[in-house]
Amino acid sequence: MDQAEVRAALAALALARGESLAALSRLIGRNAAYLQQFVTRGSPRALHEQDRRVLAAYLGVAEAVLGAPISAPATGALVRVPRIDAVALTGPGGLLEGDRALAGEAIDPALLRQWGVEPASLSIITARGESMLPTIADGDDMWVDRADVQPSARGGIYVVRLAAGLVVKRLVPRGGGLLVTSDNPDFPPFVADPEMEVIGRVVRLTRLLR
Missing domain, CATH: 2.10.109.10 (Umud Fragment, subunit A)
Known part of the structure; x- marks a missing residue:
């Protein structure tokens, strides 16, 4: 999945849930500006695997929506x-x-x-x-x-x-x-x-x- 699409998807999911990107950054143990920089500047270029897994579970979406390869293993039982x-x-x-x-x-x-x-x-x-x-x-x-x-x-x-x-x-x-x-x-x-x-x-x- 193109990283521009991932950034747009993350921003839309956060908006739909009423969550700020700063709050989601803290959720994954990052500084408050981490996901804002990812969405607006493309830095980092892609979400870390662990960050992606936690965000996908919290937002209730498949990891592929946040950039995981289609062949990536399932996240495990919820x-x-x-x-x-x-x-x-x-x-x-x-x-x-x-x-x-x-x-x-x-x-x-x-x-x-x-x-x-x-x-x-x-x-x-x-x-x-x-x-x-x-x-x-x-x-x-x-x-x-x-x-x-x-x-x-x-x-x-x-x-x-x-x-x-x-x-x-x-x-x-x-x-x-x-x-x-x-x-x-x-x-x-x-x-x-x-x-x-x-x-x-x-x-x-x-x-x-x-």
Whole structure:
């Protein structure tokens, strides 16, 4: 495949997924300008095999789209991350609709290893509401690591279960407890009560462009 076509395909795939070339560069362990230079300047002349494999798995395309020879071996078995039939509100609380696993998405397990996530611990849950804007928007898919339920000192974004249902908030350890905050300043923080259950940490977001 001509490298000009590869560069155009990568730019189009990034746009369609709502991903910046800088973010994709960091995904493959490169500096933020790496893929921008590849797309606009043709430097490097072609994607490295490992970079191509990770990008193809992440973007959900065959490696040949990103310049692999047609005779190149397959990338290996993908793992499917289930989508849970539940809604996590970024506002005051959402109702858990059930634990049925829906279609989900397939992903290269090598990518999950880079994230430090076990496939069996990962689920996809949809976010609703506006309290976590601009980080998380209504309708975003959140990839949740259910094995990570202990916020570190720097905190993180977690799905938690309150009396009203599931919510997604930023949790920060504070004075032996947890401070629950929203990224939208219109929503005040509060201290978690002992009944709050941490479901898992949000490790990835995907957003459908409209």
